[in-house]
Amino acid sequence: MKIGYPCINRTLDCTCSGTFRLDSYSDARLIHKIEQNLACLQRILEFNVERGILFFRISSDLIPFASHDVNQLDWKEYFADGLVGIGNFVKQGDIRISMHPDQFIVLNSKREDVYRRSVRELEYHGDVLDSMGLDGTAKVQLHVGGVYGEKERSKDRFVERYLKLEPGIRERLVIENDDRSYTVRDCLDIHGRTGVPVLFDYFHHTLNHGGEELRDILEEVTGTWKKKDGVPMWDYSSQMPGERKGRHGEHLGIHDFREFLKKTKGFDFDLMLEIKDKEKSALAALDLLSRES
């Protein structure tokens, strides 16, 4: 099992998701920002490897305005060496990588313009991982999207559009259950019609599920990942105590985490900790695992 955290390292004094305002766009500014982001990504990965953190989610802002019309720079070509360099470091260090397009990417949107932009943005995510030379185990995780008051039709629209994606991105895409709309069961249904692997989000599942037995549904989820997809990825987060339901916690709750490990014993997965304090929780989780095994 690999443990990871998303996008940001709070210990280091750099970010790999730096961006700027559209109003102040220039190619020079873009190039400068990408240089900073790539340099920081390298530092974060080194920090992680030194401490045994072998799973990391790369921010969608690595290349600012990547799929926006304003950006006409051939960044894949311009930064080819830097991207390959990071990819080599990832492979050497046996690091697992994921990306998670943000909430504006809605493949099943009823709006054609949103659908079109979403495809472009998905292709961008695939391009980053391709440019690093990573294999199909590096995944792009996405929620199913909007419901629009008619879930079955909205699922159908997801399936149709998924099947029309370029093979390159289709091989990286995985779908994730969310906290209010699409359950793991919905995702498994879509898997049955497309073959897309299902990324299990434990926290979302506790908030939004159909009452099925956890271990039964985990067996099904595990079966959606083929050898070429790698070990199943799962997301885990803690509830912010006292805050509204679904709000993410500041720290890893050790008691709850131990319970989670007990309930899921025997399953093989790589775990992304979606917790505000990032690498600190990842280190706490690794520490717990090493002491209990």
Next chain:
DNA sequence: AGTTGTCAAGCTAGT
């Protein structure tokens, strides 16, 4: 140096 309004983009549910 610190504060604050705003940022490319969608959708849902709670108030």
Next chain:
DNA sequence: ACTAGCTTGACAACT
């Protein structure tokens, strides 16, 4: 009707 929340606040103009 408005807004918080989402995988991650942070940029940039102001005082």
